Amino acid sequence: MISISHLAKKFAVENPKKLSEQEKKDPRLKGRYFHSVKDVSFSCEKGEVLGLLGPNGAGKTTTLRMLSTALKPDGGDIVLEGVNVVSDPLLARKKIGFLSGSTGLYAKLTGRENITYFGQLHGMRPDIIKQKINELADTLDLHSFLDRRCANYSTGMKQRIAIARTVVHEPNVVILDEPTTGLDIMATQTVLNFIRGLKNSGVPVIFSTHHLAEVDELCDRVTVINHGLTEFDDTISAFRDLAPQSMHQAFLHTLKQDV
Amino acid sequence: MWLVFLKEIKELVRDKKTLFFMIALPMIVFPLIIGGVAWFSGKALQEAQTKTLSYSIVGGQLAPEVTQHLDSENGFELVSMPAESNFKEWIKAEKADFVIVIPDNYGANPLETGQIKIQVYLNDANLNMVEDRLNAIVGKIADQNQQFAFDELGLNEAQQQALIHPIVLEKVDIADKRESIGQKIGGFIPYFIFILCLQGAMIPATDLGAGEKERGTLETLLISPIERHKLVLGKFITIGFAGVVSALVTVVSMAVWGIVLSQGMAIELVADFMGSISIIDFILMFLMLVPVVAIFAAVLLSLSIYARTFKEAQGYMTPLVMIVIVPVVLSMLPGVELKGVWAWVPLTNVALAIRELIKGTMDYMQLVAIFGSTAIIAGLLLAFCVYWFNQEKVLFR
Numbered sequence: 001m002i003s004i005s006h007l008a009k010k011f012a013v014e015n016p017k018k019l020s021e022q023e024k025k026d027p028r029l030k031g032r033y034f035h036s037v038k039d040v041s042f043s044c045e046k047g048e049v050l051g052l053l054g055p056n057g058a059g060k061t062t063t064l065r066m067l068s069t070a071l072k073p074d075g076g077d078i079v080l081e082g083v084n085v086v087s088d089p090l091l092a093r094k095k096i097g098f099l100s101g102s103t104g105l106y107a108k109l110t111g112r113e114n115i116t117y118f119g120q121l122h123g124m125r126p127d128i129i130k131q132k133i134n135e136l137a138d139t140l141d142l143h144s145f146l147d148r149r150c151a152n153y154s155t156g157m158k159q160r161i162a163i164a165r166t167v168v169h170e171p172n173v174v175i176l177d178e179p180t181t182g183l184d185i186m187a188t189q190t191v192l193n194f195i196r197g198l199k200n201s202g203v204p205v206i207f208s209t210h211h212l213a214e215v216d217e218l219c220d221r222v223t224v225i226n227h228g229l230t231e232f233d234d235t236i237s238a239f240r241d242l243a244p245q246s247m248h249q250a251f252l253h254t255l256k257q258d259v
Numbered sequence: 260m261w262l263v264f265l266k267e268i269k270e271l272v273r274d275k276k277t278l279f280f281m282i283a284l285p286m287i288v289f290p291l292i293i294g295g296v297a298w299f300s301g302k303a304l305q306e307a308q309t310k311t312l313s314y315s316i317v318g319g320q321l322a323p324e325v326t327q328h329l330d331s332e333n334g335f336e337l338v339s340m341p342a343e344s345n346f347k348e349w350i351k352a353e354k355a356d357f358v359i360v361i362p363d364n365y366g367a368n369p370l371e372t373g374q375i376k377i378q379v380y381l382n383d384a385n386l387n388m389v390e391d392r393l394n395a396i397v398g399k400i401a402d403q404n405q406q407f408a409f410d411e412l413g414l415n416e417a418q419q420q421a422l423i424h425p426i427v428l429e430k431v432d433i434a435d436k437r438e439s440i441g442q443k444i445g446g447f448i449p450y451f452i453f454i455l456c457l458q459g460a461m462i463p464a465t466d467l468g469a470g471e472k473e474r475g476t477l478e479t480l481l482i483s484p485i486e487r488h489k490l491v492l493g494k495f496i497t498i499g500f501a502g503v504v505s506a507l508v509t510v511v512s513m514a515v516w517g518i519v520l521s522q523g524m525a526i527e528l529v530a531d532f533m534g535s536i537s538i539i540d541f542i543l544m545f546l547m548l549v550p551v552v553a554i555f556a557a558v559l560l561s562l563s564i565y566a567r568t569f570k571e572a573q574g575y576m577t578p579l580v581m582i583v584i585v586p587v588v589l590s591m592l593p594g595v596e597l598k599g600v601w602a603w604v605p606l607t608n609v610a611l612a613i614r615e616l617i618k619g620t621m622d623y624m625q626l627v628a629i630f631g632s633t634a635i636i637a638g639l640l641l642a643f644c645v646y647w648f649n650q651e652k653v654l655f656r
Contacts, residue, residue, distance in 0.1 A: 012652070068482045071651055093484040104475035108273040109266075117266050121483040149273075165479070 002067075002173045002204060003043035007076035008228075009062055010035045028228050036062045038228040040076075044173070044204040044221065049195060051219035051236075052208040053251060059228040060208045061101055064177045067206070068098035081172055094122060097171030101178045101208075103162045107151040111142060111161040114150060115168050122169035129168065136164040140194060156187030163194060174198055176207035180214060192218060212247040224254040231255065263485070263493025264500075267467060271501065277462050281501065285455075285509035290516040307388045315340035315349065318361035325361065325377075328396045346380040357381035357389050369408045437535045441618030446591040448617065449610035452506055453583050456552050459505025460498045460559055461576050467494045468563025469572035472654075481654065488645045491560070495641060498556040503548065540616045543626070547609045550633035554605065555583075557640035561647050567656050586610065597621075602628035605636045 010033040013019070019029070028035040037059040044050040054060050065071040067078060069089040078085035078092075085092040105114050112133060119129035137143050140160045145153060150161065159179065167174060176195070180188045195218055198205050209215065215222060215236070222239040224232035232239065232254040243249030271277055313336045319326045329335045338355045346358045358380040366372040377397065381389050409419050432439060471477040480490065559576060566572035586606035595601055597611040602625045612629050615621040647653055 065478075065655075068478075070478055070482050071655070090484055090486065093482055096482070098479070098482055100475065100478045102475040103479055106266075106270060106476060107474070108270040113269075117262075118479070118483055120262050121480075121485050123484070 001043065001045045002078070002080045002206070004063075004067065004078050005041045005076055007037055007040045007063060007066060007078065008035070008074050009037040009059075009066060009071060010074055026227070036228055037066070037073075037225075040225060040228070040230050042221070042223040042230065042233045044206055046204055047199055047202045048220040049199050049205045049207070049218050050221045050223060051215040052206060052223050052225065053210075053212075053215065053254075054208075054225035054231075055255070058225045060225055061177055063225065064098070064175055064206070064208060065100070067175050068096055068100070069093055070098075070100075094169065095172040097166040097169065097174040099162055099166040099174075099176045099179055101181070105150040105153070105158055105161055105165075108149065110149055111146045111153070111157075111164075114161060115165045118165045119168045124169060132168055132170070133164070136168065139197060140164055140190060156183050156190075159183055159187060160190060163191065167198070172203065174203055174205045176205065178208055178210070180209060180211060188214075212251060216247055224251065226255050260489040260493045260496075263490055264496050267463070267494060267497040268500070270466075271463055271497070274466075277466070280462055281459055281505040282508055285505070286512040289509075290512065294516075303386060304388075307386055308392075309334065311336055312356045312389060312392070313338045313354075315355045315358045316361070317358065318363070318365070321363065321365040322361045324367075324400050325359075325397065328400070332396060334392070350380060350382055356387070359393070367404055367407065368411070369404050370411060435619075437532060438618045438620060440532055441614065441620075445614030445617040446587075446610075449590070449613040450584070450587040452510070452548065452613070453551065453587060453606070453610070454580060455506040455509050456502040456548065457555050457559075457580060457583055459509075460502030460552065460555050461579075463501045464498045464556070464559035464563045465569055465572045465576065467497060468560055469566040469569050470563075472564070472566070473568050477654065487648050491641075491645045491648050495553075495556050495560055495644065498560055499549075499552045502552045502555060506548070506552075535619065536617060540619075540621070543621075544613055544616055547612060547629060547633070550630065550637045551606065551609050553637035554633065554640055555579075557637060557644045561640070561644050564648060565653055565656075590614070597625050603632045605632050609633060 013029070013032055013034050023029065026034075028038065040059065040063050042050065042052075052060055052064070062071065066073045067085070069085060069092055072089075073086055076086075080092055080095055083092050083095065085096075105111070106117070109117070115133055115136070116129050119132065120126075124132075133146075137146055140163060142157075142160055142164060145157050146161075150158065153161070159182075163176075163179065166176070174195075179191050179195075183191065192214060195205050195207065199218070219236050222232065222234065222236055223230060232242075239250050239254075240247070242253045311334050314329070315338050316326060316329075317340070330337070340349055340355065340358065346360075349355060349358060360378040360380070362376055362378075364372045365375055365377075369375075379389065379393060381387065383389075409422075414422065434442075471480065481487075558579065562575040562579075563572045566575055583606070586604065587610045589595060589604070589607045590601075590610035595607070595611070597608065597615050601611060602608050608625075608629045612621065612625065
């Protein structure tokens with residue numbers, strides 16, 4: 001399981017005068033710092049899928065980057081199966097599989113080589129990497145393009161390779177930043193099926209998305225972030241109860257906005 | 260660390276564009292261009308030498324020898340010019356390539372005539388061999404006249420020599436051949452090698468930092484459980500390796516092409532010269548380049564990872580070429596020698612040492628200062644690079 005409590009992150013603003021009018025109105029801007037994430041807390045148990053919702057610029061990606069140890073939080077704690085991620089990032093990295101929103105592949109390498117490289121970086125043995133790639137190729141349907149160079153992949157192919165790369169070291173928690181954005185229906189379905197598979201094997205999954213249908217289909221818990229604060233953090237049924245008519249209503253309700 | 264290195268090398272080798280710039284360009288394209296230029300200019304010279312020149316002559320009747328020689332010589336064509344015409348207009352109108360004017364005092368006995376000045380009007384802005392070719396003809400006549408005068412005066416051989424050159428300065432060079440050639444080309448070679456190393460390192464450096472950021476692979480790499488300094492070292496070694504390889508490729512290809520293209524005398528000189536430099540000196544030159552390349556690699560990697568995009572990285576790196584020239588130019592200044600403070604100035608000291616090694620006058624004690632200062636700077640820059648790779652504001656700009 002993974003639990004996040006009172007996470008906070010601020011960025012220094014280089015030149016406050018340069019910001020646009022809208023940016024200046026953001027309540028998170030204080031002096032020379034922009035408090036991107038002020039107070040975010042949630043937790044995800046084994047076998048649970050947590051959907052992270054929030055408008056653009058709410059602090060979702062910053063939160064997930066802190067979870068993945070790419071950024072160091074200014075306050076708060078992340079605990080993953082008893083390991084403090086903030087104070088021991090190197091150990092935590094072996095337990096986390098993270099897919100960033102703007103991820104890419106090495107275009108000069110084949111899909112298999114891309115995955116192998118990250119397996120090696122995780123210190124895995126070659127035979128185990130090979131076996132794991134075969135397994136993943138079956139579940140994610142990679143066989144047809146695994147040994148071609150990534151330069152000519154379609155978006156869906158890239159995303160599936162990227163997902164395989166994320167989970168090649170069998171992480172204890174998987175974090176996906178908008179994994180279905182920009183994919184076609186079939187590729188989206190492959191990704192969702194894969195998340196379901198992770199869930200069934202007891203791996204907690206945290207993913208951010210803008211598609212409420214995916215949340216409805218997969219998630220056990222929902223967390224809504226707005227302006228760097230947790231606005232909602234409960235089970236999916238509690239979320240649905242906010243507005244029985246539709247998920248969109250429920251989401252807007254958490255943001256305290258009317259339709 | 261080696262894992263990162265191997266993967267980066269694999270990517271580099273598969274990148275045709277990089278390979279082209281690193282290997283094909285110095286090995287094939289540059290020699291072809293230089294060879295092509297040399298061939299065309301040689302051909303143009305040859306043409307000027309053999310081209311038929313049209314000329315007009317004024318006062319030809321005063322110097323029958325000259326007119327006769329010009330007539331009998333191949334490649335000269337007489338064009339008769341109306342009297343009172345303007346030479347300048349005549350040549351401009353392309354009626355003749357040149358006009359010669361024989362003075363009134365023309366004669367065969369220099370003792371009577373004094374010095375004879377034959378004027379040649381021509382357009383000297385274009386490539387031409389008029390002067391050379393005329394000198395060949397007039398020179399023969401002049402020699403005859405000179406000999407005639409000497410005979411008249413009844414001078415013996417030694418007196419004749421003394422009269423032609425009453426005092427001669429004879430230069431006795433105590434520097435051996437290697438030292439004097441070394442001084443001449445030794446300043447140029449480090450400049451060439453430095454720039455090549457920098458250029459060769461630049462292409463992969465852009466890719467390894469900014470390229471990784473632009474394609475979105477950096478974030479994933481950063482959160483993989485590899486320690487940051489190993490990641491930096493892996494990339495750093497790749498860049499340095501590329502720099503050294505591309506410099507080596509260029510130098511070797513220059514040597515090979517030089518041997519192929521040049522013939523006879525010149526090649527013997529080069530071979531003798533190269534032979535006089537010992538293997539140890541070559542190895543020392545190479546070893547000194549290692550910390551220099553390390554400095555380049557660390558700076559390039561720092562710039563590259565700071566840049567948001569490929570384009571930005573290239574913008575940061577281009578001025579480096581100008582900056583690198585400064586220490587090399589310093590080393591070429593008169594009075595700057597490999598001792599005292601200059602032995603501790605990074606890059607300049609290596610440039611000086613390469614020159615000394617080529618000349619064969621190296622003071623090997625200075626190697627301590629050279630390796631010391633260069634290695635310290637390279638180490639500091641590398642440490643900075645690692646620090647830089649740990650800064651969120653650099654990685655997520």
